[in-house]
Amino acid sequence: xxxxxxxxxxxxxxxxxxxxxxxxxxxxxxxxxxxxxxxxxxxxxxxxxxxxxxxxxxxxxxxxxxxxxxxxxxxxxxxxxxxxxxxxxxxxxxxxxxxxxxxxxxxxxxxxxxxxxxxxxxxxxxxxxxxxxxxxxxxxxxxxxxxxxxxxxxxxxxxxxxxxxxxxxxxxxxxxxxxxxxxxxxxxxxxxxxxxxxxxxxxxxxxxxxxxxxxxxxxxxxxxxxxxxxxxxxxxxxxxxxxxxxxxxxxxxxxxxxxxxxxxxxxxxxxxxxxxxxxxxxxxxxxxxxxxxxxxxxxxxxxxxxxxxxxxxxxxxxxx
Amino acid sequence: xxxxxxxxxxxxxxxxxxxxxxxxxxxxxxxxxxxxxxxxxxxxxxxxxxxxxxxxxxxxxxxxxxxxxxxxxxxxxxxxxxxxxxxxxxxxxxxxxxxxxxxxxxxxxxxxxxxxxxxxxxxxxxxxxxxxxxxxxxxxxxxxxxxxxxxxxxxxxxxxxxxxxxxxxxxxxxxxxxxxxxxxxxxxxxxxxxxxxxxxxxxxxxxxxxxxxxxxxxxxxxxxxxxxxxxxxxxx
Numbered sequence: 246x247x248x249x250x251x252x253x254x255x256x257x258x259x260x261x262x263x264x265x266x267x268x269x270x271x272x273x274x275x276x277x278x279x280x281x282x283x284x285x286x287x288x289x290x291x292x293x294x295x296x297x298x299x300x301x302x303x304x305x306x307x308x309x310x311x312x313x314x315x316x317x318x319x320x321x322x323x324x325x326x327x328x329x330x331x332x333x334x335x336x337x338x339x340x341x342x343x344x345x346x347x348x349x350x351x352x353x354x355x356x357x358x359x360x361x362x363x364x365x366x367x368x369x370x371x372x373x374x375x376x377x378x379x380x381x382x383x384x385x386x387x388x389x390x391x392x393x394x395x396x397x398x399x400x401x402x403x404x405x406x407x408x409x410x411x412x413x414x415x416x417x418x419x420x421x422x423x424x425x426x427x428x429x430x431x432x433x434x435x436x437x438x439x440x441x442x443x444x445x446x447x448x449x450x451x452x453x454x455x456x457x458x459x460x461x462x463x464x465x466x467x468x469x470x471x472x473x474x475x476x477x478x479x480x481x482x483x484x485x486x487x488x489x490x491x492x493x494x495x496x497x498x499x500x501x502x503x504x505x506x507x508x509x510x511x512x513x514x515x516x517x518x519x520x521x522x523x524x525x526x527x528x529x530x531x532x533x534x535x536x537x538x539x540x541x542x543x544x545x546x547x548x549x550x551x552x553x554x555x556x557x558x559x560x561x562x563x564x565x
Numbered sequence: 566x567x568x569x570x571x572x573x574x575x576x577x578x579x580x581x582x583x584x585x586x587x588x589x590x591x592x593x594x595x596x597x598x599x600x601x602x603x604x605x606x607x608x609x610x611x612x613x614x615x616x617x618x619x620x621x622x623x624x625x626x627x628x629x630x631x632x633x634x635x636x637x638x639x640x641x642x643x644x645x646x647x648x649x650x651x652x653x654x655x656x657x658x659x660x661x662x663x664x665x666x667x668x669x670x671x672x673x674x675x676x677x678x679x680x681x682x683x684x685x686x687x688x689x690x691x692x693x694x695x696x697x698x699x700x701x702x703x704x705x706x707x708x709x710x711x712x713x714x715x716x717x718x719x720x721x722x723x724x725x726x727x728x729x730x731x732x733x734x735x736x737x738x739x740x741x742x743x744x745x746x747x748x749x750x751x752x753x754x755x756x757x758x759x760x761x762x763x764x765x766x767x768x769x770x771x772x773x774x775x776x777x778x779x780x781x782x783x784x785x786x787x788x789x790x791x792x793x794x795x796x797x798x799x800x801x
Contacts, residue, residue: 297650301799315799322652329650333643335575337582349571350651394647 248275250402250432251296255305258291265291267456268305275401278428280447281436284558288456289436290330293406296434297327310401323351326395330406332387336380340371340390343379344397351398361397369393369423385416392420396427403427405435409442421446440550454558467553476517476525479542480533487513493532499523512541568653572661576635577668585634586669593627593673601680611688613681617698617768621761624709625738629730631669632713633723635662636791640721655795659714659788666710667703674702694770701767704780708760709734711787718791734760 251273258266266288273279281289294300295307298318307314310324335343344366348358366372369389374382379390388408395403408424409417424433424446437443443450444464452460452467460467482490487505490513495503502518519525526545533540580586600616636659639645649658681695709730716730717723741759744752756762760783763776 294646299646299650299798319652319654322650325650327647327650329643329646331643333645333647335579335644336642337579338575342578346571346575347651350568350648350653352567352652354567391647 250275252308256302257304259303264456269458275432277449278433278447280443280450282450283453287453290406293404297325297404298322324401326400326403328391328395328405332391334379339376339378341375347394347397365393365397384411403431403433408435452557459557474519475546477544478515478529479512480538481512482538497528499525569657569661573664576665580669589630590673596623597677611684611690621738621764625734626731628709629713629727632666632710632717633727635714636717637720637723637726656792659791663714670706670710697770697772698768701764705764708780708783711784715787715791718794
């Protein structure tokens with residue numbers, strides 16, 4: 246993890262009075278697949294547009310593949326493959342024509358063009374639709390054309406803005422597999438607001454909210470930041486009233502909250518919040534055995550990325 | 566530069582993939598045909614005078630119809646983002662679009678050449694004004710195309726681009742027609758700015774460097790403004 250492919254420092258972008266991106270700083274290393282997460286309008290697309298030289302930052306700098314995204318934008322654009330949001334493509338061109346056009350724009354000419362188009366088109370599953378007009382394709386195929394076009398010139402870095410939005414589950418799985426495969430050799434940044442996508446494809450994630458970077462780490466690291474762990478307990482208490490059971494459980498060390506949830510007949514169910522660093526399963530088992538309750542269920546639910554995401558993006562204060 | 570050619574080729578292909586090109590060509594051929602042959606049949610004169618005198622007016626609305634989509638369409642559909650994040654300079658994009666417009670212009674002007682040949686076969690026509698007139702049409706048309714590209718770069722709406730280009734083109738055209746009405750001091754300025762007044766010598770067979778420079782200047786100024794307009798997304 247030595248080569249820094251993308252270096253973003255104090256990046257700020259203002260549209261008039263609104264600040265879309267607010268002093269964002271991060272690095273992306275070679276071979277990483279970085280998930281860029283945030284609610285709609287958080288500044289994901291704006292950041293990507295700056296990295297791909299479509300927009301200029303108000304202040305701060307972005308260095309991509311060693312070149313400044315503003316001052317040396319041609320060098321940057323030669324090394325970056327970009328799939329803009331909603332995959333804008335020329336609808337009146339056939340898939341083949343479109344890929345040829347992109348190849349020519351990247352200065353590729355002659356025999357190589359067709360060899361390369363064949364190779365990348367095959368990888369993206371476009372062989373059967375090569376002669377079709379882009380405007381006649383389904384959303385999934387259009388997405389693949391966009392992806393093929395982004396990878397055509399063999400860029401070191403791929404920047405994909407919501408690559409799976411609007412696709413059906415099968416198509417999503419295909420695109421994810423493709424990204425994962427590509428991510429083995431290239432540096433990839435993809436933006437999304439779908440959390441399972443990050444878990445499925447990314448080695449690292451950034452969460453951005455209100456233009457500010459609020460989290461940066463692997464999915465596991467971020468999950469571990471969540472302070473509370475939740476347990477689910479179901480006991481058959483042999484006639485002990487619900488309140489008494491609840492009191493005994495709530496009195497255990499490390500339990501911060503104990504809530505009754507509706508359960509099966511004759512059994513009491515609880516959702517218990519505990520401090521993350523203590524494992525409460527042993528004490529919960531003990532208390533059941535000591536009181537002669539029959540333990541029907543005891544599970545620890547690890548904090549989900551959804552919780553992490555919701556806490557970070559709706560919380561009143563972001564990380565200072 | 567190769568990117569400019571790639572863009573121009575794509576635009577030309579798009580023109581002929583859509584009905585717009587055919588409609589524009591047809592409308593222009595109808596109008597030009599009337600201008601050519603009314604003089605021939607009604608006045609029994611084998612001349613191109615009325616064609617050359619009215620074409621500037623026809624250009625003020627025909628050419629904006631050709632150029633309106635060039636940049637506005639890409640802005641509206643978002644493809645501009647795809648295009649401009651490829652390794653291409655902004656002026657190369659503008660120039661490619663302009664060249665595509667010029668190709669369309671050359672196509673419609675070239676089609677009327679058949680009319681000119683027909684008239685030449687029917688009666689003695691002075692060759693000089695015809696050649697100079699056609700060179701003039703391309704120069705003047707080029708200025709209109711550049712105005713259209715500029716207008717198209719200002720907006721994401723093709724209708725707005727059309728109206729804007731028409732307004733600018735028509736203003737430059739009308740300057741030449743109102744010199745008698747204008748205050749005395751203003752008249753020479755209006756004549757100088759008029760897009761049709763510079764065409765008159767050409768249509769009489771005189772290629773004057775002042776007129777050529779005028780048209781080339783209009784093209785350069787408009788294309789530079791169009792480039793700046795594309796670059797404005799990167800202003801801080």
